Amino acid sequence: MDEPGSTSNDRAKTLDRGIRVLKLLAVADESLSVAAIAAELGLHRQVVYRLLGSLEEHGLAQKASTGRYRLGFGAVTLAGAWMPRLEESLRPVLRDLAEACSATAFLMAEEAEDAVALLVVEPVNTQFHLSFRAGSRHPLTRGAGGVAILAGHPQSPDDPPEVRAARTAGIAISKEQVTSGTLGVAAPVRLHSGLGSIASIGVIAVLGGADVDRLAREVRAAARRVHGG
Structure with missing residues (x-):
């Protein structure tokens, strides 16, 4: 009461x-x-x-x-209530994205000032690819995953140029901002299963020889699948 x-x-x-x-x-x-x-x-x-x-x-x-x-431990119970549903609905999207791009696909969410990897799926059709673990984090302002999350928020006068550009293009692209020799491509998505915040879906690839336009097309298509479009 x-x-x-x-x-x-x-x-x-x-x-x-x-x-x-x-x-x-x-x-x-x-x-x-x-x-x-x-x-x-x-x-x-x-x-x-x-x-x-x-x-x-x-x-x-x-x-x-x-x-x-x-x-x-009650917080773990709360997280466990939506995480299986999240994995069930989004892991297939990430798996298809990873294979289409021959690169590691990820889903990132916002936590305080960081972008945190919720799901990570590696491709199986390549002999060499980059990888990182679920739970990995980096500042929102660094890397395509974080910038895409910021771009999904309403426009603000304080937005840095890369966030404004990503919001206009619907895609964020970063080079060597988190790890040397890497290219990141990500798009903002809104999760509907337990999380109300903006997230991002994308890939991390080896910088040399990467087809940025192809990666961007695949990431945009994956984001549309998340939104049901």
């Missing part, structure tokens, strides 16, 4: 703060103290205590004997 006198604005603010705490715990490399969380998010310690208590009740935060907090 809602607290007496609470308003929808108060509840929305509490929800926003709780999500911010949850996201901070998710990206932390170690358990965090209440003081550290409060300082990072600019919240009063008592507010953080209340938020952590609610998250702990739902298994989304876990308190160690030291009094510090880390992400709870």
Whole structure:
């Protein structure tokens, strides 16, 4: 039940703060103290205590004997609810993209200031190709996958030139921005299975000899499949 006198604005603010705490715990490399969380998010310690208590009740935060907090296993359960559906619907698209391009295909999503690889599919019809693991991340502003995600957002006066160009073209292309000797091509997509944020689908290929136009055509076609078009 809602607290007496609470308003929808108060509840929305509490929800926003709780999500911010949850996201901070998710990206932390170690358990965090209440003081550290409060300082990072600019919240009063008592507010953080209340938020952590609610998250702990739902298994989304876990308190160690030291009094510090880390992400709870309940968050894994939430992720597990949509990840199989995501894989079932998008892995075939990535598999076809990887084979059509003879390059490693990926699906990336936005997390804070990073682009994070959710799914990675390697081609089987090549003797040599580039690879990286699901869970790999890099700044959104570097690499085609991140730039494509930014291009999927509404236009902003602060958008860098490469994001504006990708939004106009519907495709982002990067050369050696994340790894030396590589070419990245990606397009923005919107996921409908558990994630409401903009994501990107694309490929990473060896820079030398890559047919950029062909890769762009295949990536655009894959993005249309994700959108059902």
